[in-house]
Amino acid sequence: MDHISRRQALGLFGALGMGAAVASCAGPGGTAPAAPNSVAAPATGEITGEVSFAHWRGEDKEVFDELIKRFTSANSGVSLTQNISTSNDYNAQGLQKLRGASIGDAFASFRGSQFSNFVEAGLYTNLTDSPAAAQYEPDLLAAGKSEDAQFGLPYQVVFPMPLINLDIFDRAGADIAPKDWDGFLGTCEALKSAGVVPISWPGGDVGNGGQLFNCMIINVAPADDMGTQIEQGTLKLTDDWYIGMLRQYQQLIPYLQPNSTGTAVEPAQSLFSRGDAAMLATGSYHLAAVRDLGAEFPMELIFPNTSTGGTSKYEGVYNATFILGVNADSDNQPAAMEWVNFLSDPENAGYYANETAQHVAVAGVEYTNEDLQKLSPWLEKKTALAPRFQFQNLDVRNAVEASATAVIAGTDPEQAAAEAQQIVDERV
Amino acid sequence: MSVSIGGAKPASESRRSKASPPHDQKKRKSPTRVSPALYLFPLPAIAVTLVFLVMPTLQAFQYALTDWNGFSAAFNYVGLDNFVRAFTGDSLFTNALANNLKFMLVVVIFQTVVSLVLAMMLTKNSRGSILLRALFFFPTILSSVSVAFIWKFIYDPNFGLANSTLGAVGLDSLQGSYLGDDAQALYWVAATQVWFHAGQMMVVFVAGLQGIPRELYEAAEIDGAGKWQQFTSITWPLVAPATAIVVAYTTIQSFKAFDLILGIAGNPPKASLDILSTRIYSSFANAEFGYAAAQSIIFMALIALVTWLQRRVLRLTQKQE
Numbered sequence: 001m002d003h004i005s006r007r008q009a010l011g012l013f014g015a016l017g018m019g020a021a022v023a024s025c026a027g028p029g030g031t032a033p034a035a036p037n038s039v040a041a042p043a044t045g046e047i048t049g050e051v052s053f054a055h056w057r058g059e060d061k062e063v064f065d066e067l068i069k070r071f072t073s074a075n076s077g078v079s080l081t082q083n084i085s086t087s088n089d090y091n092a093q094g095l096q097k098l099r100g101a102s103i104g105d106a107f108a109s110f111r112g113s114q115f116s117n118f119v120e121a122g123l124y125t126n127l128t129d130s131p132a133a134a135q136y137e138p139d140l141l142a143a144g145k146s147e148d149a150q151f152g153l154p155y156q157v158v159f160p161m162p163l164i165n166l167d168i169f170d171r172a173g174a175d176i177a178p179k180d181w182d183g184f185l186g187t188c189e190a191l192k193s194a195g196v197v198p199i200s201w202p203g204g205d206v207g208n209g210g211q212l213f214n215c216m217i218i219n220v221a222p223a224d225d226m227g228t229q230i231e232q233g234t235l236k237l238t239d240d241w242y243i244g245m246l247r248q249y250q251q252l253i254p255y256l257q258p259n260s261t262g263t264a265v266e267p268a269q270s271l272f273s274r275g276d277a278a279m280l281a282t283g284s285y286h287l288a289a290v291r292d293l294g295a296e297f298p299m300e301l302i303f304p305n306t307s308t309g310g311t312s313k314y315e316g317v318y319n320a321t322f323i324l325g326v327n328a329d330s331d332n333q334p335a336a337m338e339w340v341n342f343l344s345d346p347e348n349a350g351y352y353a354n355e356t357a358q359h360v361a362v363a364g365v366e367y368t369n370e371d372l373q374k375l376s377p378w379l380e381k382k383t384a385l386a387p388r389f390q391f392q393n394l395d396v397r398n399a400v401e402a403s404a405t406a407v408i409a410g411t412d413p414e415q416a417a418a419e420a421q422q423i424v425d426e427r428v
Numbered sequence: 429m430s431v432s433i434g435g436a437k438p439a440s441e442s443r444r445s446k447a448s449p450p451h452d453q454k455k456r457k458s459p460t461r462v463s464p465a466l467y468l469f470p471l472p473a474i475a476v477t478l479v480f481l482v483m484p485t486l487q488a489f490q491y492a493l494t495d496w497n498g499f500s501a502a503f504n505y506v507g508l509d510n511f512v513r514a515f516t517g518d519s520l521f522t523n524a525l526a527n528n529l530k531f532m533l534v535v536v537i538f539q540t541v542v543s544l545v546l547a548m549m550l551t552k553n554s555r556g557s558i559l560l561r562a563l564f565f566f567p568t569i570l571s572s573v574s575v576a577f578i579w580k581f582i583y584d585p586n587f588g589l590a591n592s593t594l595g596a597v598g599l600d601s602l603q604g605s606y607l608g609d610d611a612q613a614l615y616w617v618a619a620t621q622v623w624f625h626a627g628q629m630m631v632v633f634v635a636g637l638q639g640i641p642r643e644l645y646e647a648a649e650i651d652g653a654g655k656w657q658q659f660t661s662i663t664w665p666l667v668a669p670a671t672a673i674v675v676a677y678t679t680i681q682s683f684k685a686f687d688l689i690l691g692i693a694g695n696p697p698k699a700s701l702d703i704l705s706t707r708i709y710s711s712f713a714n715a716e717f718g719y720a721a722a723q724s725i726i727f728m729a730l731i732a733l734v735t736w737l738q739r740r741v742l743r744l745t746q747k748q749e
């Protein structure tokens with residue numbers, strides 16, 4: 001063919017276009033994942049090659065760097081890199097990033113909807129019989145299970161309850177262990193009378209501001225799986241118990257810093273670390289950050305117990321998260337599994353815990369960090385798994401938590417509940 | 429200009445050939461027949477466009493008709509349900525749509541006015557003007573995430589510059605919650621967007637204004653036209669092409685202020701700061717790929733519609749002037 005006419009050229013481009021159209025009409029979706037119980041364990045073999053460890057804990061990078069150094073010196077054929085995203089990005093895009101395992105031979109996931117999605121997408125290998133799983137406190141492994149198969153190992157144990165400045169509490173004579181809602185309000189009043197802001201609450205930050213919700217709802221909801229039931233429509237936000245809880249939020253308004261709904265997490269931490277606020281309503285996972293900001297006072301946790309009269313079911317809340325897993329798409333599963341085994345070793349887990357000021361779910365860890373030692377009794381208390389992570393639908397979770405923020409901003413509790421319920425109804 | 433190849437023909441022959449071409453001319457090799465190699469040159473560009481633009485766009489249309497969650501092998505075709513849901517059964521989407529239209533309106537009006545005023549003050553190429561233009565243009569070269577963080581701290585009610593400044597000059601009563609106030613939050617972000625991009629749009633206006641002949645203003649002055657009359661009768665109609673660019677670009681920017689909103693409000697943003705792009709992102713993050721694809725198509729259609737309407741309105745107003 002010496003020459004090609006315009007008509008032939010158009011025909012050629014048209015054919016390319018049609019080809020593209022046909023190619024793009026291939027249905028979405030990939031290979032159907034196996035049923036949970038038939039998922040294979042990670043492949044075994046030589047511990048060598050490159051391993052990517054994907055997670056969102058940028059603040060732990062240096063600690064992991066040191067652990068990686070120790071791991072690679074013990075396994076000379078392996079090189080290991082961290083692929084760190086921000087927690088927001090990891091929450092939103094983690095699944096897409098990890099599919100195909102271009103990154104994340106070993107990875108972490110959030111408890112709740114992300115873990116469930118990862119399982120459904122067939123991203124996990126089965127760690128039920130792995131040596132690593134045997135290192136964990138059995139009670140703390142539930143967050144990484146699906147249909148009795150252990151897909152992930154919840155590494156961190158955090159307490160999403162307000163941190164308190166013990167010096168201020170002592171000075172104000174405030175009760176650090178109120179037994180009920182009146183007791184908690186009494187604590188707040190004593191702190192306010194002492195001239196400090198009782199609670200620093202980052203209401204402008206959805207993720208951190210929502211942690212208080214765990215404490216507020218756990219003892220007033222009619223069922224422990226209230227999040228699941230709200231999502232399924234069997235419990236309504238317009239029910240009396242929920243509106244009652246919103247009224248308790250309303251009672252907190254005088255004890256929060258001014259304009260709290262516009263406060264981001266960093267200024268909230270600053271207020272607390274400077275001693276201007278007696279409580280930081282986020283959680284134990286901010287211990288290290290607060291210390292980095294220069295806080296030298298002794299710290300504890302407090303449970304805003306919303307129960308009224310009688311005994312309360314729970315003494316606090318905890319969350320088991322940073323769920324470690326080995327990627328089913330990884331072509332270097334032996335080395336990835338070895339890294340998870342390494343992290344799950346009590347000595348290495350202890351190093352991680354003490355350096356990052358976070359408890360871990362690995363059994364037999366010795367906590368040498370003073371803050372962790374101080375908070376360790378909470379590991380033995382009757383605490384509930386943080387309920388906000390029961391929500392599988394993020395729009396529902398945000399709407400529910402936004403109802404509390406709206407009340408603090410001045411909306412009537414019944415109106416806030418009705419508005420949130422409308423969003424839930426649209427997604428049931 | 430016409431060019432004759434191979435020498436000029438007699439006029440009579442030329443007329444004849446226009447009226448009815450002779451048979452041998454029909455047989456002559458078509459000037460459009462060229463070497464096939466020439467057609468290969470655009471192929472890489474076409475292939476890239478097909479793979480990275482056409483195919484994803486077509487796929488978005490296909491996904492929009494499904495309930496695909498983004499990772500499962502199983503999905504169902506749901507027809508137009510996703511589109512119906514967006515407009516009739518999803519208050520978060522309609523809220524984001526309303527927010528986006530409000531945001532767009534405020535940003536387009538204020539950004540156009542501010543950038544035009546700045547451009548009119550700095551049209552001359554004096555040293556001072558050039559320096560100020562550079563100064564006003566400076567925010568544009570910052571990343572939107574940096575801008576978001578700077579303004580997040582300015583708006584912080586406890587330690588932020590805005591409340592501190594008001595407090596320092598005795599205007600404590602004006603101190604506010606800014607982003608914490610649902611009724612105002614969107615407007616504060618709009619103010620940030622205007623600060624961020626007004627300098628960029630000012631440059632477009634400066635180019636447009638410098639193209640207007642000075643003689644027109646001189647003639648208008650001799651005729652006794654005031655400044656306002658000069659603006660309405662000369663500047664505004666003649667700066668129309670630049671205005672069209674500014675308004676269209678600002679509109680698209682307003683719809684895509686994704687990174688600024690996420691940087692300022694966090695992810696996910698609260699409902700009062702949720703715009704269409706962040707809502708679509710939330711739907712993707714929420715494992716609703718089919719629904720998110722439908723929202724993306726609505727989003728695309730809306731930008732096209734609004735831009736088209738603006739161009740029509742702008743053309744009409746500037747013609748009337």
